[in-house]
Amino acid sequence: MKKDYYEVLGVSKSADAAEIKKAYRKKAIEYHPDKNPGDKQAEENFKTAAEAYEVLSDPQKRQQYDQFGHNAFNGAGGFGGGHHMNMDDIFSQFGDIFGSAFGGGFGGGFGGGQQRRAKGSNLRIKVKMTLDEIVNGVEKKVKVKRKVQAKGVTYKTCPMCNGQGQVMRVTNTILGRMQSASTCPQCQGIGQIIDHKPKDADAFGMIAEDETVSIKIPAGVSDGMQLKVANKGNDAPGNGIPGDLIVAIEEVEHEFLKREGENLHYDLYISIPEAVLGISKDIDAVNGKVRIKLEEGIQSGKILRLKGKGVPSLNSYGSGDLLVHVNVWTPRELTKEQKQFFEKALNDDSFAPSPEKTEKSFFEKVKDMFS
Template sequence: MSNPEKKQRYDQFGHAGVKGGHGFGGGGGSMNMDDIFSQFGDIFGGAFGGGFGGFGGQSSRGGRRVNRGTNLRVKVKLNLEEIVNGVKKKIKVNKYVNCKDCAGSGAEKGSGFSTCHSCHGSGQVTRITNTILGQMQTSSTCPACGGEGQTISNKCDSCRGDGIVKGEEVIEINIPAGVMDGIQLSVSGKGNAGPRGGINGDLIVLIEEIEDDNLKRDGINLLYDLYINFADAVLGSTEEVPTVGGKAKIKIEPGTQGGQVLRLRGKGLPDLNGYGKGDLLVNVNIWTPKSVSKEEKDIIMKFKESSNFRPSPGKKDKGWFERMRDHFRQS
């Protein structure tokens, strides 16, 4: 080979060292990484409503980057009644807000923006690197303007050119019925303000459920442990049980067994997606006294001798495992 440089490449790398020696693309041009991502954006843009959009919040065509504010996270505690009915909550949050002195621009009054001298307004700086395969051209965010393509001539004294300052805001949150502990709700645009007129972040609301003194939650169902005495279990009775925001009466049939689960339909929690309401499941427990008087003991001994008080479960009487199975099937 007459070209010493090509001969050296051939000796080291064979044909790969001399073919397309000016870069990957052949044809004598250097490779531009931005062009590659731009081509992908053209291919996928129609299918997904836009191209890759570049990196760092900047468009693939080198436009001015739009700064986005960060998201805020708050916790909101709710009791069962608020979860059943849904609720509107007003909360005060500390956040970054737009600077009033410069209207969020970051520039002093009477001042403005000028084109960045480092990137000439593109927001990107290009670096060319020589490699064994030729020249590689890469682009990155301009450090002088942060990718915005513009610099502030005179920065606002109040916000030091950021366009945002520390403040607070009272925000009303509409919480739908049926939310669960740990669920996150997003309030669009109520997070921190974006620097220099950028887009606001979102407010992320984490739901915390306050444990009720009487009712336990099981999905959209509520559970309650009802204790009755031995006489009511034998003879039957009408008992009052708590519900969300009130009370309800439930009938205890004669011969009710301990561990039996009674169902009050529609007394549970609403489904978050609107698929009806759950039930209130009442687990019946028969209270056994730990001590009795001599007279009471004599009466109980008479009961003990009666054949009616001897355990004789029939085929229709379900055991604990069967009752639990039926409970989960009906839930």
């Protein structure tokens, strides 16, 4: 079982961004590969700390994690979190956090002296999902236009930085000679420059191509939630790391069912005779029709709860319920005979309202529904 991200960094759930960043820097320096050469456990701790920081430093991912735990990131390629990060990902994304702790900024290897590996830019798309797909989970195939390295393109080591992606500068100050590192202006930190490229490639040796990507979307996602498909964004020049494909979920509204978290709501309208005599009704649920029985004398506003007929929990804690709201429909137009019937019933004690003491008020029903 994966350890809680707050415990990994040693912070409380109320920690602010500055506390989280400080705690991550401390853990990263403690478990850094340069300080622990050949120590596999230290390497795993280093990666885990980076995963925790990637989630907790992002407000949206942190909110999802607080709500669903690790299961919020169980989608294709990592559900918005850093579960498939390697060392290159970590140094590429968070290298600046280490500052000068290891003698200069990081590139993409296990220390400051190795070649920097650039990371390609992310792509973002929206995927529409019906309620049926959300309840059952689905695998969708989407076509994306990615920038990929052109065939025949070759690179060579940048002569300005010797492939480091950074240039060192020494400045004489009143305190003595100060050394600083900055991104190489010639290769933009990649460490390589174009040696040869085809005519149809851009200045970085890339071309745009369509690719069909399969995305496994787990049951229980919600509108606005994002998935990350690792390495399906734009390629990076040279020996770089591809970016990611960020998939935003857009929920299509159902014709009859209204979603509220993991619960579904259905408005059932019945006639006065049906309410008086009782009846069995077939209603629309997500996975087909469900038959329910309405007892004689059922009241308008009655809520019937069908256990487990709602939306599955993203963290595998079961499913929500289907709440059926009974509404007795009052006709607006009546025949002369129908009016005479109800006029006679006006003084009939059987039709006089007589709620039982156990009968809950509308406001009590609403309170129960949301509790």
